Amino acid sequence: MSELINLRKARKQKQRADKDKESKANRTLHGQARAVRDSVRAATERHNRYLDGHLRETPPPGDLAKETQDKE
Numbered sequence: 001m002s003e004l005i006n007l008r009k010a011r012k013q014k015q016r017a018d019k020d021k022e023s024k025a026n027r028t029l030h031g032q033a034r035a036v037r038d039s040v041r042a043a044t045e046r047h048n049r050y051l052d053g054h055l056r057e058t059p060p061p062g063d064l065a066k067e068t069q070d071k072e
Contacts, residue, residue, distance in 0.1 A: 032040075
């Protein structure tokens with residue numbers, strides 16, 4: 001004999017699972033506070049400026065894009 005299933009409980013369980021899945025996606029998307037995002041962005045910009053300042057020679061505008069396209 002097959003097992004009896006309470007449809008109301010099964011529906012509510014499915015809704016909970018869907019809600020958990022959606023909340024997990026939202027946590028990954030909106031998981032950081034604005035202050036943390038801003039500090040990470042500022043640190044990344046500082047790091048990029050530091051690296052750009054220590055280049056041996058400054059490439060002409062547009063050459064870097066052409067070099068990456070040629071490599072692919």
